[in-house]
Amino acid sequence: MKRALVIMMLLTFVAASVAFAADTVTYTGKGTVTFNHKAHGEKLGCDACHEGTPAKIEIKDKDSGHGKCLACHKTMTDKGAPTKCNECHKK
Numbered sequence: 001m002k003r004a005l006v007i008m009m010l011l012t013f014v015a016a017s018v019a020f021a022a023d024t025v026t027y028t029g030k031g032t033v034t035f036n037h038k039a040h041g042e043k044l045g046c047d048a049c050h051e052g053t054p055a056k057i058e059i060k061d062k063d064s065g066h067g068k069c070l071a072c073h074k075t076m077t078d079k080g081a082p083t084k085c086n087e088c089h090k091k
């Protein structure tokens with residue numbers, strides 16, 4: 001009984017963290033970069049970006065943005081990941 005309760009609590013916790021992750025995130029440092037979090041997660045799995053329990057990843061400037069986003073895109077052009085400036089930075 002107790003064991004089942006703990007498992008149920010864990011499942012609720014996992015569901016809650018998934019629910020709190022935004023479907024899309026917008027960055028506005030240079031034009032507007034729209035990150036479709038949901039689509040990336042479905043296509044690549046959470047582990048592609050998150051280690052362990054998913055938590056906030058700070059993307060705030062060129063180093064973090066290109067280090068985390070563009071670096072992966074360069075390795076996945078065969079899967080259709082965009083690498084041209086205006087494919088991420090709109091207008």
Ligand code: HEC
Nearest residue numbers: 027028029030033060061062065069070073083084085088
């Ligand atoms: C895979 C998507 C992607 C591509 C392709 C990309 N960038 Fe970025 N870039 C980002 C993200 C994400 C950030 C960080 C978030 C922000 O600053 O809006 C960023 C940040 C920047 C910044 C800093 C903006 C600021 O906050 O001051 C500059 C400048 C920049 N990029 C220029 C470029 C140029 C030039 C190219 C083409 C050679 C390029 N980017 C290609 C995603 C991309």
Ligand code: HEC
Nearest residue numbers: 017018020021025040041044045046048049054055056057
């Ligand atoms: C392509 C990389 C990538 C993938 C794949 C990914 N995430 Fe994220 N995740 C991010 C980034 C970047 C952020 C930070 C977004 C922001 O700036 O608010 C984030 C934030 C989060 C947060 C914290 C939200 C907040 O604002 O505190 C959670 C929870 C999360 N992701 C869960 C998941 C789950 C669950 C999956 C798998 C279904 C997943 N992520 C897949 C990149 C990714």
Ligand code: HEC
Nearest residue numbers: 033034035036048068069072073076079080081082087088
């Ligand atoms: C682990 C690898 C990986 C990381 C990290 C990653 N991407 Fe992607 N991204 C991809 C792949 C693969 C595609 C092509 C998938 C598709 O469109 O079917 C893609 C597609 C895109 C697209 C075009 C399709 C769309 O959703 O509009 C944009 C824009 C984009 N990514 C932005 C970002 C930004 C911004 C970040 C960082 C916050 C990021 N990506 C992080 C692998 C990654």
